[in-house]
Amino acid sequence: MSRTSVLETFLAGNPAGPHHTPGTDTATADTGAATADLDDYAALQAWSVAHPAAFWESVRSFFGIELGGVGHEVIAPSDDPRVFSGRQFYRGTTLNYVDTVLRHAADRPDVVAVIDDAEPGGADTRTVTWRELVHQVSVIAAALRARGVGRGDRVAGYVPNTVEAAIAFLATASLGAVWTSCGQDYSAAAAADRLGQTEPTVLVTADGYRFAGKDRDRRDAVAELQGAVPSLTHVIAFSRLGTEVPGATGWTDLLRDGARTPTVEPEAVPFDHPLWILFSSGTTGKPKGIVHGHGGVVLEHVKSAALQSDIGPDDVFFWYTSPSWMMWNYLLAGLLCGATVVCYDGSPAAPETGTLWALAARHRVTVLGTSPAYLAQCETAGVEPGRDHDLGRVRMLGVTGSVMPASAHTWVADHVGEHVHVASISGGTDVVSAFVCAPTGVPVHPGEIPAVALGVALEAWNDRGESVIGESGEMVITAPMPSMPVGFWNDPSGDRYADAYFSTFPGVWRHGDSVTVTDRGGVVIHGRSDATLNRNGIRMGSADIYSVVEHLPDVEEALVVGIERADGSYWMPLFVVPAPGREVDDALREAIATALRTEASPRHVPDDIVAIPAVPHTRTGKKLEIPVKKVLLGGDPNVVADPESIDDPAALRWFGEYAASTLSGSGAS
Structure with a gap:
């Protein structure tokens, strides 16, 4: 039926x-x-x-x-x-956000609310029912209250993606306190740069986590973080590796001693009261604390998860993510809709590349989320998800983190299943949601995100501030959304907030993406507008080049930038990571140029094609085009981007060495 x-x-x-x-x-x-x-x-x-x-x-x-x-x-x-904002x-x-979550327990107390899983050899798979979720949130909320946490106070999480992290957030929010978190893959110093800004009084953390087959003991990092954030007065810790965090109150002790804790009654707070503080990537300066309100997030997330992704009580929702990334916050939207959510704190590709598909099959996932990079990894490794796993219940595959190439749609249909609706989305930490999406029932055209999200007044504007269709322009939002920030942390004047989004077009949100709005209402994302290629007055998106080059069997990954030289000329190099066993020789350079000339245009052919050991990314998989450009113009790799925000800092330093040894005297800077 x-x-x-x-x-x-x-x-x-x-x-x-x-x-x-x-x-x-x-x-x-x-x-x-x-x-x-x-x-x-x-x-x-x-x-x-x-x-x-x-x-x-x-x-x-x-x-x-x-x-x-x-x-x-x-x-x-x-x-x-x-400006406009969520305060309107x-x-x-x-x-209170938590009321909308916990009301689902009344009708479904014994249904599983959260599945907690880890890599083989790590923590055991666990399930928490709605009844148990309510009880554990009540216990942790009482523990926080006993430690002086109240409305407006901050609770920080230095945590892996586990059920305890979700419970700690809900307990915090139920008190009207403010949650902020990052994953334990961040060093203590990087965590302090983010969490320390908020002056939290309580830290929720773990002894460590398991990733790529190795136990990562983080107890020393927790101690270092405590020392770096003087506002902390209490630490609550849970165990993933079977050890204890010195000086911390044990999570299991709190649950044991709180067996008779009364059910929490979430405190009613103003609609725009701070719910959580998320942080910008840190690739263009010190991470900014972005504050969202209770009501705006509830409205936006039920709209996005239920109306656009059709997530409801019969669904199992699993997005591979980390507490450092806004998609962790969005994963919890499943709880707002009464769905079961899956928390997983391991690698998506360990012990084998297809691990994410195995998890989806084991937990009977209906809505699965991943990234274009993971799909490309699976394609390169020859993974056959539809053949090797029962993915019959997966009806939607959400994809975000970077631009999804058109070829990935074909791969999903051929190797995952034609029944799977591919939902490429794009948004940001700024609104903790998506501006453009692929709702169920809306036809998907490969290479194009088929729809603008509900309630989003999105347009593409040219340099004159005119709305354009069928040509690239700046993505702007011309009216407020409820999940827009209620402000930046430590920005009482609002000047930093205004400068971040409203300085280019006064009174209109400029997001920083270069896009084309098609005549059928879809949106093509070309990449960050600051990294848009502008060759001889012709604007081109880097994604248009990647969709061709990275589909070649001899290319593993690529990165392109455009450099305005001091003499007025324009240099557009393409940096290529060759496939294993392959070299970037004249034959490969010619193959790349021919493919771009025929499948894109002659303008897309780069001036130089250079071999590199690796492409630097943010921790969520976005290529660091802008920092690379700054390094090639003479910037210090350790200054243009926070090394802790990069998956492989050595990959960015390579460009500094390249600029020093190859570009000196070339006029590139």
């Missing part, structure tokens, strides 16, 4: 959805056209932008998001004419 999607139910004109409680509406909206008048996603998207207050009120009502306080307009004018939504109302 076919399944009725959440979106179909919403479009059927039933704003009082399955979680709606009559008489709880506290906000008002001019509802404009009723959702019953809309018959598909495209119509709903257009309506959501034309009538934003009506749209967001419909989302709130449909999902039964209860608000306290006094009724207010859904979207208020901005207090700061320079539902002023005067109250709620």
Whole structure:
């Protein structure tokens, strides 16, 4: 029997959805056209932008998001004419993120809420039911309260991706305190650069984790982190490696002693009250603390996860991620929708490349998330997920972290299964969600993200600030979204926030991506606009080059930049990591040039093709095109990007050595 999607139910004109409680509406909206008048996603998207207050009120009502306080307009004018933000939504109302999560326990107490897994030889696979989730959140919340944590205080997590991390976040938020975290793959110094900014009073951590077949003991790093963050007064630690963290209160001790703890009652906080502090990548300076509010995240995440990805109580949601990355926060949106979520703290490719597919089959995952880099790794290794694993329940494959090449769509269809809907998305830590997406039921065209997300007023603007269709431009958002930051941490004037997004086009959010909006409403992501290639006045996206070059069997990975030389000329080198056993010789250079000339255009052929040992990435897999460009122009590799934010700092240092030995006197700088 076919399944009725959440979106179909919403479009059927039933704003009082399955979680709606009559008489709880506290906000008002001019509802404009009723959702019953809309018959598909495209119509709903257009309506959501034309009538934003009506749209967001419909989302709130449909999902039964209860608000306290006094009724207010859904979207208020901005207090700061320079910017818009998440502070503009539902002023005067109250709620708590945790209420929306824990209400699912009432009807499904014995259903599994979280699956916790690790690499073979690591921690045992565990499951936590909704009843157990409520109890453990209650115990940890009581423990935090006993340690002086209250509304507005910060709790930091230096944690692997485990059920304890999720519980610690929920316990923190239930008190009106603010959560901030990073993974234990960060050094203590890098963690302190991020977490220390927030002056947390309690640290939640682990003894370590297992990755790529090795136990990573992090107890010394925890001690170093404590010493580097003087605001910390208490440490709570759980074990993944069977050891104890010296001086910390044990997690299992808290659960044992808190057996009779009363069920937590989440504290009602203002709609824009800080929920968590996320951090920018740190590849263009010191990481910025980005603050999101309770209400904005709840609205955005139920919209994104349920309406666009059709995630509900019957789903098992697994996105391979880390607490350092916004996709960890988005993974928890599954709990907002009543789904089972999978926490996994190992490598996606250990003990073998296809490990992620094996996990999806074992846990009967329905919505799986990964990155283009992992798909390419599987293709290169000859992995056959559909043949080797039962992936019949996987109906959606989410992909983000970098631009997804068109060829990856074909590989998924041929080697995973034609039944899998490939949902390439793009967004950012800035809104802890996606601007563009691939909703179920919307046709996917390889190389193009098929739709703009609901409630997102997205356009491509040229240099004159004019909206363009069918040509590349700056991606801008012309109206507020509820999950936009309520501000940056330690930015009381709002100047840093205004400069980050609103300095190019006053009063309009410039995200920093170069995109083309197609005439069918899809979006092609060309890459970061600061890294856009501009050759002889022609703008080109680096992704257009990668989609051709990285499909060649003799190329493992590539990176291209455009350099404006001091003499006014333009140099566009392509740096190539050859496939194992292959060299970047004249034959390969000619093959690359021919492929680009025929499959892209003659303008895409680089000036030079240079062999490199590795491409540097952020820890979430994005190529460091802008830092590489700065290094080739004479920048210090240790200054243009935080080494701790890079997967392989030596790969970036290589470009510094190359610039010093090869480009000196060339006029590149």
